[in-house]
Amino acid sequence: MTQWMLMLLRTLSSVLLCVLLAGCETLLLGSTLIGCAARVEPLLLPEHLPDGQVGMPYRQRIEFSKATTPVHGFYISDKTPLPAGLRIEHQDREAQALIAGIPSQAGLHQVHISVGTYGTQCVGLSAERTYHLRIVE
Secondary structure (H helix, E strand, O other): OOHHHHHHHHHHHHHHHHHHHHOOHHHHHHHHHHHHHOOOOOEEEOOOOOOEEOOOOEEEEEEEEOOOOOEEEEEEOOOOOOOOOEEEEEOOOOOEEEEEEOOOOOEEEEEEEEEEEOOOOOOOOEEEEEEEEEEEO
């Protein structure tokens, strides 16, 4: 073998050893980065919340569409909470939540909801929306 072939063989052997020691992530790194960048941005739906009425049961489903991994939570901002009597219910890992309860205060309420997913090889996704929820007498 020529000197050049020996050097090439040593280099390839070193690269192969590094890949084996580093794990399969090294081989998948390029495809993972492309896959992460190609994900579709999720949406928080519906776009608008229906009106509610004081003293009457209110139920509205909120959905995190296009989630590629499980959802870790739906969060209501402390600065813009749900009207008195309403709460948000969410089962861990589910892509939907429920706003439910019996509103006790009339008015136009600004409610900011954010949601996020767990990450895997890619960072988790998130979305947020500010709703205007009207509660009538």
